Amino acid sequence: MLFENTREFAKKMDARDPLASYRSEFQFPKVNDKEVIYFTGNSLGLLPKAAKKYVDDVMKDWGEMAVEGHFYAEKPWWDYHERFSKPLSKIVGALPSEVTVMNTLTVNLHMLMVSFYNPTPQRFKIICEEKAFPSDQYMLQTQVKFHGLDPKDAIVEVKRREGEHNLRNEDIIAKINEVGDLLALVLIGGINYYTGQVLDMKAITEAGHKVGAYVGWDLAHAAGNIELSLHEWNADFAAWCSYKYMNAGPGSVSGCFIHEKHHNNKEMKRFGGWYGHNKQRRFLMEPEYDPNEGALGWQSSCTGVLAMAPYLASVEMFDAIGMKAISEKRDLITAYLEFVIKEIATEIGGNFEVITPENKKERGSQLSVLLHGEGRKLFDYLMKEGVIVDWREPAVIRMAPVPLYTRYEDMYEFGQILKKGILSLQ
Known part of the structure; x- marks a missing residue:
């Protein structure tokens, strides 16, 4: 699939997502009165409302x-x-x-x-x-x-x-x-x-x-x-x-x-x-x-x-x-997140590196990004802007676009916040 780093494209992907309705089954924390972009389901999943x-x-x-x-x-x-x-x-x-x-x-x-x-x-x-x-x-x-x-x-x-x-x-x-x-x-x-x-x-x-x-x-x-x-x-x-x-x-x-x-x-x-x-x-x-x-x-x-x-x-x-449907969205939305990250890096010269394997058979719903230069300051910026990611020493942020509750538009929005964060730290 040919991806586009635009909000319009992301919304089209969400509109055809067969798992989109499950997002409403979860409770999201808020930062600045806005639902967070939650990338840490690989550490603690969100609360299912049925629980x-x-x-x-x-x-x-x-x-x-x-x-x-x-x-x-x-x-x-x-x-x-x-x-x-x-x-x-x-x-x-x-x-x-x-x-x-x-x-x-x-x-x-x-x-x-x-x-x-x-x-x-x-x-x-x-x-x-x-x-x-x-x-x-x-x-x-x-x-x-x-x-x-x-x-x-x-x-x-x-x-x-x-x-x-x-x-x-x-x-x-x-x-x-x-x-x-x-x-x-x-x-x-x-x-x-x-x-x-x-x-x-x-x-x-x-x-x-x-x-x-x-x-x-x-x-x-x-x-x-x-x-x-x-x-x-x-x-x-x-x-x-x-x-x-x-x-x-x-x-x-x-x-x-x-x-x-x-x-x-x-x-x-x-x-x-x-x-x-x-x-x-x-x-x-x-x-x-x-x-x-x-x-x-x-x-x-x-x-x-x-x-x-x-x-x-x-x-x-x-x-x-079923795991088949979950896996299909996982592969697609993780690939889209990787595309957005690389697009931002190309656009503004961000000094970071995806260290998770590119082959979809060798990865699940996680991308680990090694930050060269920005480091902890960029992580802190993302958290303050409502992007909940995970920090691992020496300079890695882990992001998990969990298929059950993550939108493609979240990937686009994250890219825009990432761009602003890098530019503000330069």
Whole structure:
């Protein structure tokens, strides 16, 4: 498609956008009495208006039924989490039995590593990406130390090539083959939080399995953003947060995936608890742990119904739309944002660089822009003008044009604000 950096063109794109009506389903903050241009759905999604009703329903049932709400609420609390299995399985490309919600992201990764990281003297290394999200780094370091190992010996980081911003899939696969029989686990972010790069999860999973390692994925920036096929890719496990692209609210519950090939292995190590025990026998108070079938067998504590309620509101919206339609708009509106940025750079000589891959198969709804010169002052200007972006050191702003609530006209308007900001700082 031939883009134009004009308001008229942007309005035409909005008029033919099949997802345009969903914007009204979200609540926007305001700056200077005007709705913001919101580019940080990759950090915290906007509030779906339906979420309040879902929370209010739980509160109403709590007030009117108290403990009886566990079984007699409109959506009984004791199996509230099971409502996610079918719609979430479509979002991440899994079987319903392979998906559940519980805890938060890093907690789930720790819980899953109980099952999938059991080092031996012969096989103990973990491959991750250089400069993984810090929480993943801390999680891997402490897991390795828990097993009495030195992170310097056990953790292998795949590095970017000199002068390049993104990882190369072939370098990850080469490192997997190099570590070989020493490799116990590959655990990488499916989308890099800093650059927005999407990795070839299928090829990397295949490579890890060929050398006998488990392969898991942190999908914090991927779930609800790109089309996934976790079951088909044969990933062993994955986990993701719900408050970014899936708009479940700050710190809301995490989703996790365990491939069905592991479901019948009840000897696999795991940390059990009340909600992971056989659902049909849960209230018999039996002394021996008997895990549920499927991903539900990795549950432990009671699930937080109030935390899940906004997530359910959003997941049902995703289910109605489908990831295919979301992905189609994502590719188009992200490309338009990139076009506008480059047009402004050409027009006024802006000194900045898009470091997210240009290939749409290697990116989702995020562009990371490296600012050469303007830096933090330009970020501060954008924020004061109602463009909500994300700052990352040393000089990167991340922008996510989320398909459910971002307009093409927002892209044009952002370009005009960006131009004014650069000119004012020169």
